[in-house]
Amino acid sequence: MILVDKGKCVRCGACVKDCIVEIMKPDADGVPFVAENEAQYCTNCQHCLAVCPQGAVICHEVTPENCAPIGELPDPEKFMNLLRQRRSIRQYKDENLDQETLDKLKAALAWTPTGCNDHRLYFVVIEDKTEMDFFRAEMSRMLKFLIKTGIMRLIYPNFKRYLADIMGGKDVVFRNAPHLIVVATPKKAPCAEADPWIALSHFDLFAQSLGVGTCWCGFAVHAFKWNGKMRRKLNLPSGYKIGAAMLFGKPDVQYARATAPKQFQFRT
Ligand SMILES: Cc1cc2nc3c(=O)[nH]c(=O)nc-3n(C[C@H](O)[C@H](O)[C@H](O)COP(=O)(O)O)c2cc1C
Known part of the structure; x- marks a missing residue:
């Protein structure tokens, strides 16, 4: 459920514009809301919450205070x-x-x-x-089995380069x-x-x-x-x-x- 705090909302329309599923619509007062029959389309992406300059939107119980603040990016x-x-x-x-x-x-x-x-x-x-x-032991067992049965030759023709390593128990996978x-x-x-x-x-x-x-x-x-x-x-x-x-x-x-x-x- 998406809730918009009427007291905080400045009716800028940022949440309406950024909603990917276009379910945020302004009501008669210009405050965005989601109609009951449209709520099912919400993907909980929280863009409405993230974009609101006033912190007026609560999205599926996540409040602006729950969100990570905007921080410095790596240059x-x-x-x-x-x-x-x-x-x-x-x-x-x-x-x-x-x-x-x-x-x-x-x-x-x-x-x-x-x-x-x-x-x-x-x-x-x-x-x-x-x-x-x-996992190492089971992988080693499986690789040796694939080699002995000739299956390895079919699925990975280049395996011969690793034959001695695999047979010697080297962990070539993990x-x-x-x-x-x-x-x-x-x-x-x-x-x-x-x-x-x-x-x-x-x-x-x-x-x-x-x-x-x-x-x-x-x-x-x-x-x-x-x-x-x-x-x-x-x-x-x-x-x-x-x-x-x-x-x-x-x-x-x-x-x-x-x-x-x-x-x-x-x-x-
Ligand atoms: C989809 C994918 C699968 C890979 N699988 C293996 C793998 O099974 N074993 C391995 O040693 N490296 C694996 N690699 C690493 C590539 O060999 C490696 O990214 C490439 O040689 C370039 O080296 P770099 O990552 O150091 O730049 C895989 C990379 C990708 C993208």
């Missing part, structure tokens, strides 16, 4: 440094992150955009490195990372394919701004689909599917410079 040069210097980290210190950092990372996920503002993403965060032992974050979505979410990747892209940048190393773990997404034992360990709600996964932890590698990546193509 573009520093933000660009973050984009350039973010690296996929595949060497980690064998230690857990402190709880404060883990909590910060988890809290930031609330601001990830999702299609239709669908807030049903489900995150599994492996917070204790000893819990990773199960890279000895102390932490893993997995995102799942309801199978029928409006943007089920995109939302998890976007969430972890935000997580990635925020983590690296905190000095936390990250690495996309595309192979883990497939492994969770193939391996019921690993998937069940995540204990996902029914009707959910895994979308994306990322390793993270304290980096045990430092880069002396950024890279010079090949430019993508642009229409000329």
Whole structure:
């Protein structure tokens, strides 16, 4: 439900103009309201609340006082440094992150955009490195099985380069990372394919701004689909599917410079 404080509202129309589903309409006095039969279309994006210069709007019980204030943004040069210097980290210190950092990372996920503002993403965060032992062991068992049965040759013809590593028990997938974050979505979410990747892209940048190393773990997404034992360990709600996964932890590698990546193509 959206409530507008008549005493505070100056009838500027900012909330009416910014409502994506166009349900905010001025009443006879010019004060915006949402008709009862229109309320169902509200996506709880809270734009009406965020845009109101007077703090006159309450959106689904969220008040202006509940909102984060407007703060200083990183300057573009520093933000660009973050984009350039973010690296996929595949060497980690064998230690857990402190709880404060883990909590910060988890809290930031609330601001990830999702299609239709669908807030049903489900995150599994492996917070204790000893819990990773199960996934490492099961992954190693599965990779060896795929190699022995010849299936690996079919799904990943280049695996031979890693044959000795895998057979020798090297953690080629989870890279000895102390932490893993997995995102799942309801199978029928409006943007089920995109939302998890976007969430972890935000997580990635925020983590690296905190000095936390990250690495996309595309192979883990497939492994969770193939391996019921690993998937069940995540204990996902029914009707959910895994979308994306990322390793993270304290980096045990430092880069002396950024890279010079090949430019993508642009229409000329
Ligand atoms: C969708 C996606 C899946 C990825 N999966 C893996 C993976 O399974 N293992 C891995 O070590 N790196 C993975 N990466 C990391 C890429 O290899 C890496 O981003 C690329 O080599 C560029 O290096 P940089 O991230 O350090 O700039 C993945 C990246 C993306 C975007």
